[in-house]
Amino acid sequence: MSDGTPHAPVFLIGPTAAGKTAVALELARRFDAEIVSADSMQVYRGMDIGTAKPSSAERAAVPHHLIDVVEVSERFDVARYVALANAAIAGIQRRGKTPLIVGGTGLYLRALTEGLSETPDAEPALRAELEDMGRERVLDELRRADPEAAARIGPHNFRRIVRALEICRLTGQRSSDLRRRWLAASGRDGAADPRPLMHGLERDRADLYARCGARVEAMFSSGLADEVRSLLSRGLTENTTACQALGYKEVIAHLRGEATLQETVALVKTRTRQFAKRQLTWFRHQARVEWIRVAADEDTASVVGRLAECLRKDARPAVGATCGGT
Numbered sequence: 001m002s003d004g005t006p007h008a009p010v011f012l013i014g015p016t017a018a019g020k021t022a023v024a025l026e027l028a029r030r031f032d033a034e035i036v037s038a039d040s041m042q043v044y045r046g047m048d049i050g051t052a053k054p055s056s057a058e059r060a061a062v063p064h065h066l067i068d069v070v071e072v073s074e075r076f077d078v079a080r081y082v083a084l085a086n087a088a089i090a091g092i093q094r095r096g097k098t099p100l101i102v103g104g105t106g107l108y109l110r111a112l113t114e115g116l117s118e119t120p121d122a123e124p125a126l127r128a129e130l131e132d133m134g135r136e137r138v139l140d141e142l143r144r145a146d147p148e149a150a151a152r153i154g155p156h157n158f159r160r161i162v163r164a165l166e167i168c169r170l171t172g173q174r175s176s177d178l179r180r181r182w183l184a185a186s187g188r189d190g191a192a193d194p195r196p197l198m199h200g201l202e203r204d205r206a207d208l209y210a211r212c213g214a215r216v217e218a219m220f221s222s223g224l225a226d227e228v229r230s231l232l233s234r235g236l237t238e239n240t241t242a243c244q245a246l247g248y249k250e251v252i253a254h255l256r257g258e259a260t261l262q263e264t265v266a267l268v269k270t271r272t273r274q275f276a277k278r279q280l281t282w283f284r285h286q287a288r289v290e291w292i293r294v295a296a297d298e299d300t301a302s303v304v305g306r307l308a309e310c311l312r313k314d315a316r317p318a319v320g321a322t323c324g325g326t
Contacts, residue, residue, distance in 0.1 A: 009089055009099040010311060011113075011282060013038070014201035015276035016104060016246075017211040019294060019303070021054055023201060024102040025062055026304040031100075031311075034063040034092045036085055038103025038112065041245045043069040043076050046231050049224045050247040052215065065092075072242050073235030077122070078111045085112050106282040113196050120170045122163075130162045131240065138165055145169075148176040159244065199307060200289040207296040212272040216247070220265055224250055246275055 012027065014020050024035055030278040037043075041051045045068045054064060065088035070076050085108075089099040103109065130138055135158050142165045143150040149164040167175040203211070228236070228251040235256075237243050243252060247268050283289050290310065294303050 007093070007098040009036075009196075011101045011109070011196060012199035012201070012307075013102075013104055013109065013198050013287070013289065014318070015208065015283075016052075016272060017208060017215045017276065018201040018203055019211075019300070020102055020104070020201055021052065022300045023303050024306065025054075025058055026300055027307060028062040028100050028302065030308055031098050033098040033100040034088075034095075035064065036088050036092070036099055036101045037064060037066040038085075038105050038108045039066075040076075040081070040108055041104040041242065042067050043081070043132060044072045044239075044242050045070065046072055046227070046234060046263050047242065047245065047248070049219050049222050049227045050245065050251075055189050071234065072231050073238045075239060075241070078107055079116055079121075081108050082111050082116060104279050106279065108287060109198075110286060120167065122166065123170060124210070126166055126169060127162065127240075130165055135161070138162055142168070143167055146176050149174065149179075152176070159166040159241070163265075184235075188268040196211075198283075198287055198289045199310065200283060200287075200291050200293050201303070202291040203294050204296065208276055209273050212276055213269050216269045216272055217266060219247065220268075225254065225261070228252060229255060246271055 009035065010027075010031075012020055012024050016216070027033065028035055035054075039051060041047055042053050043252060044051075047053070053067060058064075059067070066081065066085055069084065085101075089101075092099040101109070101112070133141075135155070138158075138161050139150060139155055142153075142161055145168040146164060150161070153160045153164060155161075157261070164175040167173075167178065174244050224247060228248055231248070232252070236248070243249060250259070250264050250271070253259055254261060259267065292303065292310070293309050
């Protein structure tokens with residue numbers, strides 16, 4: 001992989017707090033790779049602490065892409081991500097290096113590897129109307145308009161509920177029907193599995209949850225509340241996506257006097273564990289992953305060594321055969 005010729009992208013995924021950043025940095029050094037972020041919140045400038053964004057020193061040591069792309073007041077969507085990520089990947093390959101895609105945002109990973117579905121762009125006025133309706137009313141309407149989508153999304157992901165209903169209203173079609181056609185067009189409904197092989201970091205659930213809690217504590221100790229306060233003055237609440245980010249939403253409520261700091265820290269810990277669990281569920285059902293089991297006391301060098309050996313078994317790890325994992 002380090003012979004100076006272009007290589008297919010390598011995907012390193014996993015839930016929040018699994019240790020992707022440290023592993024990715026060392027892996028990139030070993031294989032002369034450049035990192036392309038697949039994190040939907042690291043694209044925003046200033047959202048540093050709460051997104052566990054790589055430090056300036058880490059980004060100086062290894063080139064990173066798709067980080068600090070837009071201001072927090074600007075809208076950023078998956079179509080723009082795919083365009084920028086593909087351009088970054090092409091540039092990395094032209095330089096004879098390996099693109100290392102790192103992150104845990106399932107929507108971005110799927111769109112990057114399988115293409116975008118032919119759904120209409122968001123319509124700001126309609127989106128605002130639906131968001132103002134509230135979760136229950138939007139979910140009730142979606143259940144009537146597209147019960148399949150409502151069941152698939154579930155009652156808790158408000159943004160996806162709104163988007164599914166928005167598609168129904170804009171197109172006059174069920175979003176689930178559009179999704180089914182997209183799956184057929186991308187080959188997902190055939191016998192062969194066209195999804196690229198991704199490598200994921202997996203930890204014992206107790207270890208992962210402990211790391212989630214420690215990360216949240218570290219974020220607040222590092223000044224997450226002050227970061228959010230600064231971002232509010234830069235238009236954070238003008239962006240309905242960014243201001244709903246994990247950690248930021250809860251701190252906004254705290255700054256408004258709706259919860260104490262102690263209550264906020266506890267809530268962010270709980271929601272971070274829940275988020276990690278949802279990520280794992282998505283990976284297991286929506287992606288083709290070769291899992292690398294990481295022990296609680298295993299150091300980064302050991303993990304990278306095992307992952308590097310796994311990658312060496314295939315000259316094109318994004319599409320090749322799996323290697324023995326746990």
